[in-house]
Amino acid sequence: MTAVTRHRLFWPVLVLVVLLLGNLIEKPDFFVIRMQDGHLYGSLIDILRFGAPLMLVALGMTLVIATGGIDLSVGSVVSIAGAVACLHISRQSDQNAVSGVLLAVAMALGVALLFGAFNGVMVSRIGIQPIIATLILMVAGRGVAQLIMDGQIITINSAPYKWIGAGWLFTLPAAVLIALTMVAVTALVMRRSALGLLLESVGGNAEASRLVGIRARSLVLLVYAISGLCAGLAGLMISSNVSSADGNNAGLLIELDAILAVVIGGTALTGGRFSIGGTVIGALVIQTLSTTVYTLGVPPETTLIFKAVVVTVVCLLQSPAFRSKVFGRWGPRRTPPASGSPSEPTTNAKVPA
Amino acid sequence: GDGTRDDDGGAAGGDDKIVLGFAQVGAESGWRTANTKSIQDSAKAEGIELQFTDAQQKQENQIKSIRGFIQQKVDVIAFSPVVNTGWDPVLKEAKAAGIPVILTDRAVDSQDTSLYVTFIGSDFIVEGQRAADWLLKEYEGKNEQVNIVELQGSPGAAPAIDRKKGFGDAIAANPNFKIIASQTGEFTRAKGKEVMTAFLQSNPDIDVLYAHNDDMALGAIQAIEEAGKKPGTDIKIISIDGVKDAFQAMVDGKINVVVECNPLLGPQLMDLVKKVVAGETVEKRILTEEGVFTQDQAAAALPNRQY
Amino acid sequence: MPDPQPILQMKGITKEFPGVTALAGVDFRLLPGEVHALMGENGAGKSTLIKVLTGVYQAEAGEVVLAGERVHFSSPLKAQQAGVSTVYQEVNLCPNLSVAENIFIGREPRFLGLVNNYPEMRRRSRELLARVDLDIDVTAPLASYSLAIQQLVAIVRAVAISAKVVILDEPTSSLDAGEVQQLFRVMRRLKEDGVALLFVSHFLEQIYEISDRMTILRNGRLVGEWRTDELSRIELVSKMIGTELSVLEQLEEQPRRDLAALERQEPFLRADQVGKTGLVAPFDLSIHRGEVVGLAGLLGSGRTEVARLIFGADRAETGTITIDGTPLSVRTPSTAIGRNIAFCPENRKTEGLVEDLTVRENIILAMQAARGWLRPVPPRRRDELVARYIEALSIRPANPEALVRNLSGGNQQKVLLARWLITQPKLLILDEPTRGIDVGAKAEIQRLVVSLAEDGMSVLFISAELEEVLRLSHKVGVLRDRRLVAQLANDESLTADRIMQTIASGEDS
Amino acid sequence: MTTTTSPTGVRLAKVFTGRQRYVPILATAGVLLLMWIGGALTYDNFADLQVLLNVFKDNAFLLVLAVGMTFVILSGGIDLSVGSMLALSTMLCAWLITEEGWSPGTVIPLVLVVGAVSGSAMGAIIHFFEVPPFIATLAGMFLARGLCYVISTDSIRISHPFFTETANTMVPLGDYRIDPSVVVSLIVVAVAFVALHYTRFGRNVYAIGGNEQSALLMGLPVGLTKVGVYAVSGLCATGAGVLYTFYTGAGYSNTGIGMELDAIAAVVIGGTLLTGGSGFVLGTVLGVLVFGVIQTIIQFEGLLSWWTRIAVGALLLLFIVLQRVIGARKT
């Protein structure tokens, strides 16, 4: 039993389960998944489907955070990617042509990658604090998206493009499959190659990493580029899901949700250790939270309070200090493992720059 | 951005060209962009020099802009308030500087109506009422329960508050009409679709969808289709604004009725500006010309839609 | 003569960490006006005992009696207020604050609640530092000074408080002989004032010089308490280690090796006029295959800088470095590593370890970085290597999954060594590798250096302990005032005294 | 023993380290000046002192917000709740005064207390339960905004004479006039400066930001200081809210969305390191001015919609890169 509760993902998973069960009380057939037109259909599937873009963005964010950075520009990249793709498709005579759609997707992802790389250069080469470096694109990026579309919402009518966000494959939503594939590939690359270890090292102690010969700059660049790419893919999904691109609203505030997902998943914002599985759980918790709001009919005015309470509860439960201080009375007093060793300074010596 | 960088000192000066300072809310929607375009185009057409600023949906930016206009001594200031309160101090400054102010699109809530010369724009409450009127007419004589779901705009936004109120008050008298779920779709297609999907999962029996704007309705339509129902038939859809896509959806039979909210008030505004500069008295409240469009009118109106 | 009433007494202290019992029912007492040495191998529980005493950790069982009263400190602040002043094992000061502020923070002179007298603080800091013979700019941020200076500042901070009990956890590990004498002078003065001192060190000479009594811990258990003059070194070591091993004998004389034979070959590495303004004046240095070059000098003399410039940790402004006859063009750590150079930095906490990673990950890191992320070390090979070096260096706990953060100081140092040894470098730069390492392990490391050199590895060896440098090196470079003033062959004529003279005069006499 | 250091070494170190601390702030000031000169050469009226005064006036609340944020960031934390706290403050003021008929004399202190208390609550959660600041204050951000909506989604006008009159009061300054809010914000800066540099609390903030564990082991009151830092931030946020209420004479629940990012950016641009322990409150003033000047340039340029955003981003980029280039020269 203790082995289970000790697992770093135990608490987020628990909260996810509790949230889902909460829905069940309000709506007894919440867990029912039925077949409809050859697609699986049900609330759980919806959570996965609408959570897919967040999962992707949070995936990229996890890697960035692992290196001790943060990427605020993901929301803007989401909107730009959608804008680029939809603009290209809308200009085609046959919007259903697969080649045109593929080109549009490639262009959008290329642009997203470029924007990510720009962030990476700002952080790793010019040495600007990540929050500010990415704030620039966060502000300007949405302007660029609107510029691309001349401030209008572009509506397209392209079946192949629509597949990305609203299509189905093997009875499952394509978006979910794409997101899970990305997650699986990334997780595999991180753990099978040494990339994960090197990122954790850079995030854990940048100077020590330099002295063991890790070329942190290119790693950091890579990570921001991946984050851009993930955000771009999420942007395609979001715009494809509604067959239109909205420069102003697509991906608005998704950066906060993504960061939240990463932290709920147990990755510390200070960098170092990261958990991709945790991030997936975190993204699902957040999406389930929205769904719960709809299911329970929480009025829009109190939605945020509801959200605040849930977030606080998750994070408190996750905190060993909280558990030992509040529940400690009932068990033998033990030193919390994660809070351990206050003697060891967690940060490196920081010299005023 | 031209117009501001002129070299003849105080932009307005003795120059005979009228200078209009316009502080726009932002570029948050296609509707708003159409509004901006209309104002720019008609200013150019009328030979009025337009100084335009974009507040990015922030009241403080808009106040800064207005203060800047006062500083630059423009002839007339016009703006679409982000929110209806909080303008007294800066409008007093404008009044003290002798610059007339025209409100567009949204009203301000001030005891001192002398702070602005006129307000031109739609009445969001009336829009909500019109939406309800259509619904009441549609179900006239039938005595069955009508389950309505509502997609609200962003919390705190004036159109969301007023459209909800106008609609809600108008159907309140008839107990057959019941709003079974109401949630914010934040005025966007993506959220509209997401919320509608959840509504469809938890409410098997939806008769009517009332969306505070077209974008949410357009998103919701896709959710309804994915759930295997027919929008416009299985679920009747009422929407507000009247963007081109919504008219297209009406033509396709997916939206039943659109209450127009007209962003193209540029020509009317320029007219007013000229009158105000000329010293003519204008009415305190000018409504924009707006209609209610149903499916049978949609096909005819579609080619003329400009936004 | 009966012992006086102890000022501090700890009874039955038990402290558990997940998976480790760091202390099991340990008793300890400290008498007023004595210097009490706390002895034990790496990981014996010395630092943990100190942390339990001062409220950093809360013990599972046991009690603390201070001046006749039962006390329980919930934080170091409380301990400090009760008159227990501590220098913890790692330098625990704020790198961003100035030296003066580090000494005074928390007890700045105040007027009307405002901290106003900065000049006074600076003046008093300078006075206090002068007591340990340190004359530095007290307004500069602490981070701009070497670890040794930081250590001295920490000591000054601790002794500046008028305390009943002063605890010094390995304060001398980064100090050279001179500083140690300064510190001892300060300690003796405190002792005369009736202050009780608790002192931890792995240097037996220091223990015998300064301490009155000692308590020995082994594996978190109390071995016993002795008067220092009643316990011989051999007995002490065997009590610490738990067997009758004669480690001390192994520590004795290593055979001097033939320098001439080595130097007949081309040097493995040659530095020509390498230097950087403000760090070290341009120097020439050559290191041959199988040669151990020691660097000697006072604290701040520039030994670390020489090492860093060679490794590329700092970018040199002048000069060239040639390895195996080909010059190194770009000098960054990764290019140096690419040419089989390895560098164990002196400050393991900030420059060496990634504390959130496990022992295994820390050990494999350098090898992995050299291979690039696309070619991970195969798990089998990795586990085998890690296990081999945990065993070879006797890292405790011998669990590759343990977080490095939770290792004792000495074991952390061993992890750092293991990291570089598995890369099988041709030149190994060791900056204070034996800092904080117990006698047994120190002998192990010294033996390791000798055998590595015999196998053809070159070693650049920096240590504050002159004896150690002398024992291991073929050649000793002497630094003074950031200048390499002499390179002395380590033959019969070279003695610690001669090196000291060279340091003092700046030339070989 | 011989002395360990050479006199030249000492002198070198002095020049090196002494000035280095001020490099970021000097770089910021320099680039700001450049920008201002650029604006003055490009646009007429730009050089008018009133324009500069307006920058102060229009950003008084942001300045107060950013001062609170400076404390938090110096301690190594972050506070995302300030934008929402500002909105909550305006809503509480407007609601209590207009709808409940309370007097401003009770409402304003009450609102400030609310700010300090909720700040402390977040600080306590952060310190005692070791919840990351980002998350704890994000929850605070949601909660405060949610409370605004619960009070009213509609905006509430304040017609109390105290508010309308204070809003119209001007402090004469030669030929020009400045707002009382500017005076208040500058007083806040001065108090913050003294608190940071001349009180133990302030010094402890720097120490914790430098290394929290060390600060703990040095026997500094880490918990108290951390809670205090968030209390200060909460207090400043509601204080800024009160200023905002004077600025607009109303309360509105959507006020200040995203303002926390402006505040953080202003602090960081002002040379404070996000990792904590290094920075100055005067740098924050410069950071806020940078924001104000960028806004002013945009205003004078009269850009169309999305170009505004692009220009803000571009100017920010220009500024940061210049600041970095100038600042990096020393290191």
Ligand SMILES: Nc1ncnc2c1ncn2[C@@H]1O[C@H](COP(=O)(O)OP(=O)(O)OP(=O)(O)O)[C@@H](O)[C@H]1O
């Ligand atoms: N925070 C912690 N979490 C888990 N284990 C710990 C922690 N701190 C110390 N330990 C373990 O407790 C034991 C005692 O460590 P301690 O630091 O007291 O040793 P030490 O005697 O000071 O050694 P050294 O001479 O190397 O400094 C070690 O096995 C160490 O790994």
Ligand SMILES: Nc1ncnc2c1ncn2[C@@H]1O[C@H](COP(=O)(O)OP(=O)(O)OP(=O)(O)O)[C@@H](O)[C@H]1O
């Ligand atoms: N007198 C001094 N004044 C200012 N800074 C000094 C002085 N002496 C040393 N330092 C600082 O200390 C740092 C360390 O010096 P260095 O590492 O060269 O000494 P070292 O010979 O390696 O000494 P050790 O390793 O014994 O501490 C240098 O980076 C320098 O900034």
Ligand SMILES: [Mg+2]
């Ligand atoms: Mg120890």
Ligand SMILES: [Mg+2]
């Ligand atoms: Mg050194």
